Amino acid sequence: MTALAALQDCLAAEHAAIYGYGVLGGVLGGDNNAASDQALATAGYVAHRTRRDELTALITGLDADPVPAEPAYATPFPITGTPDCRRLGRHIEHRTAAVYSFAVAETVRGTRRMLASALLDAARREVRWGGEAQAFPGVTDS
């Protein structure tokens, strides 16, 4: 895999993550008792948008066309309530961490720094959504 392909994979993951956060944000918005989850969803949504923009700029800087977002994504399970939202949050971050960890191996210098930071952020958010701490996040189940 080339560095560019790894970056494109990260961007594709960010598109999906943003969509996923949109879905869970919508469901959580209807739960008056989910203020902390809503805050987590908002922060995650903003963070993933920022990463998407950074990746888009990086890829454009390599004279390549950034992979576009799909019109819609099928969630891996039905999202009907707050517990599903937490599960989806964990799922998004777990998968995002995996893609970033792959990309770290394919890049160097400033780009690697950005990708490694994104891996750290995703691992942290996964645990905030209730995931278990792992010895090697992003490397397991990847």
Add this chain to the structure above:
Amino acid sequence: MQARWYGRWMQAAAFDDDKGPGGVSDTEAEQSATSLTKSSARERLLTRRRLMSLASAAGVVAGLSGCMPSRERTGRRRTPTPTDAVRGDVGLLVTAITGEELLLAYCAAVIDRHPELAAVVRPVHQRQREHVDVLRSALRRLDPPPAPRRFVVPAGRRSAQARLVRRIDAARRDRFDDCLAAESGPLARLLASAAASHAVTADLLRVQR
């Protein structure tokens, strides 16, 4: 038409993080729970194998280091070569292992001094052990450096935990910097992941204070 969720890397998804299948019938939930247990066990096996295979890939640097010609002895000026990069990674890995071993020993010292913190620190100790094992397996050809085993752990429980968090934060910064310096991609990946693990651990310990 909806796109596949996350593309190809989603296909083998197994949800070991499931805490409760909301919105499905009891039967569905039961079936789901059964399959989740199975996939979770399979994942753990794969995870171990993958981790070790990744460590082996990173460990290529150590293997190469054993057969490097010693050009320095010629006294001639030279430009950096790929073997220099390999040697740099070996040194980096040794430093990383030493740091992770120190943190492992400190976790043990905290549990020793404050048995009431065992429930909080033992999972940290376990993850730390895994860091050391995997990084060591990437460096089989070198003997692990001796790590000091005696620490001064603060008498107060809160102080002991606070110092442990500081040490974990320092380990996160170190592994992150090591990741950026690594020449080998697989080694960089392991080190970035270890840094992420430290970040998560420090977050959790801060909450549990």
